Amino acid sequence: MDKFNTAFNTEPAVPIDKQAVASAFGKAAKNYDNAAAFQRKVGHLLLEELPHLHAVGSHKKAIDIGCGTGYFSAELVKLGFNVTAADLSSEMLVQAKQRCNSDCDYLLADAENLPLADNSYDIAFSSLALQWCDDLAVPLKELKRIVRPGGMIFFTTLVDGSLYELKDAWAQVDQHQHVNDFKTENEIKVALAQTGIQVDKLVFSPIVIHYPSALALMKDLKGIGATHLQQKRKNVLLGRQTLSALEHAYDAHRDKSHLLPATYQVCFGVLIND
DSSP: OOOEEEOOOOSOBOOOOHHHHHHHHHHHGGGGGGGOHHHHHHHHHHHHSOTHHHHSOSSOEEEEETOTTSHHHHHHHHTTOEEEEEESOHHHHHHHHHHHGGGEEEEEOBTTBOOOOTTOEEEEEEESOGGGSSOTHHHHHHHHHHEEEEEEEEEEEEOTTTTHHHHHHHHTTOSSOOSOOOOOHHHHHHHHHHHTOEEEEEEEEEEEEEESSHHHHHHHHHHTTOSSTTBOOOOEEEOHHHHHHHHHHHGGGOOTTSOEEEEEEEEEEEEEOO
16 A cells, blocks of 8 residues: 555644635545545535525525535536535636536635625525635625525534544544544534524535545545645645555445445524515
């Protein structure tokens, strides 16, 4: 097994560096879609299993916050919305423009500070982007500000306990932090309470993706640019012995299908901007 240059963290948590966020996702932009099976699954659950979205109506304005390569911006266009695709990464917006062409407007912006007028949109959609904000209440308040009264906000974010199998396996190899921490259910509920937004639906659900090896999982995480963003980055060159130890530790989680599960805890939220 060759050495694997990983961007997993080995430093204590510090405030999220948005330039590092944009840079990591920018580097991943061209090949992001090849590693985004989990992101697709979660986004489709938000679109398809939360029926409120289809009842909002057509020819209304929607913003896709953290649009990435524009996959769900395009899905919103199909549903009849006039869509603004917004992302922190200019490279991601390049990919979104290649996918959506003139079907969307494009905005380079941080979810915590949107350069948009109040009451500009009928809905806001954000799938697996808000976890890259230190204080979840801040972007939610911004979404409340730009969505008109009576409009709706649809979001997903990762929750504490995500990738516990990988975290457990690494804990048997060394004492460094290799897996990001995420907010607890209670912290998410507190953030929502701070916004004053009416919660129509809030669901916490595990989603499991299977891999043939721990290395395959880590390559996917690196492929979507989501390996190091919540802590000060320190690249570590992992040698064959370390990776072998990790594979051995993770193997304890191998299931009856002979694959390794990677469990994500996901929060699905539907909010009414009253």
